[in-house]
Amino acid sequence: MVISDLISPITYEERIVVFFDVLGWKSHISNAGNDPVKIGQLALIPKLLKSSPLLQATGSGEAKITSFSDCCVISLPYREEFLPQIIYGLSNIFIGSAICGFLLRAGVTIGQLHHQEDIVFGPALNKAYQLESKGVYPRIILDDAIPELNHLDIIPDMLDNDSLGLFVDPYKLSFAKSKHLIKTSFQKEDFLGVATDNGVTIYTLLLLRLEEILAKTEKEEHRTRANWVYARVRQQIKAILGG
Secondary structure, three states, X not given: OOHHHHOOOOOOEEEEEEEEEEOOHHXXXXXXXOOHHHHHHHOHHHHHHHHOHHHHOOOOOOOEEEEEOOEEEEEEEOOHHHHHHHHHHHHHHHHXXXXXXXXXXXXXXXXXXXXEXXXXXXXXXXXXXXXXXXXXXXXXXXXXXXXXXXXXXXXXXXXXXXXXXEEEXXXXXXXXXXXXXXXXXXXXXXXXXXXXXXXXXXXXXXXXXXXXXXXXXXXXXXXXXXXXXXHHHHHXXXXXXXX
């Protein structure tokens, strides 16, 4: 094979780019050992992505995903009307993963990218990776330099900001109770014999899973991240119960 045969001009496309990883992945690998069931659970994220409405946002063939170990890159051609569906799709993945014991963190931007099968690179990927890696907590970090990401047409209280920047909180009760949470993704009679097609029931199950994650987490850095989610979810559960 001649190297020159592999070289051809490439033009970047403007794409919506999501980079995310599974927090505490090394610990998950270590805990799984050689247990086939636990190893199977490690494949959860790619399976969730392939079954998610996120990949159907632009129709067949337009959304692309590349995954390696604990990292995933998702991209699709930029159209502003796709942004809410992408955020809701990601939020479904975040909640589903948390209920299965995995916390995620993602960076989202819009920019120049080449994404073809397993080959993905470009300035937008660099930016999405930077956003994710500096995001600290399990949430969806947005590029605040992109005007369209500052004014997303989503459930209002999901969009927030703090000293670390602009982000979407996918663990909001308002989202869990909305039509945007794909409740059919959760098995019925999964929580104390009560059907989990109810947003509040799913949210209560989420709180229990977060308690389990915290109980098993030893590293202080990991506990801080998990507690950020737990505290926010617990506060909203208390509001349901009247304090």
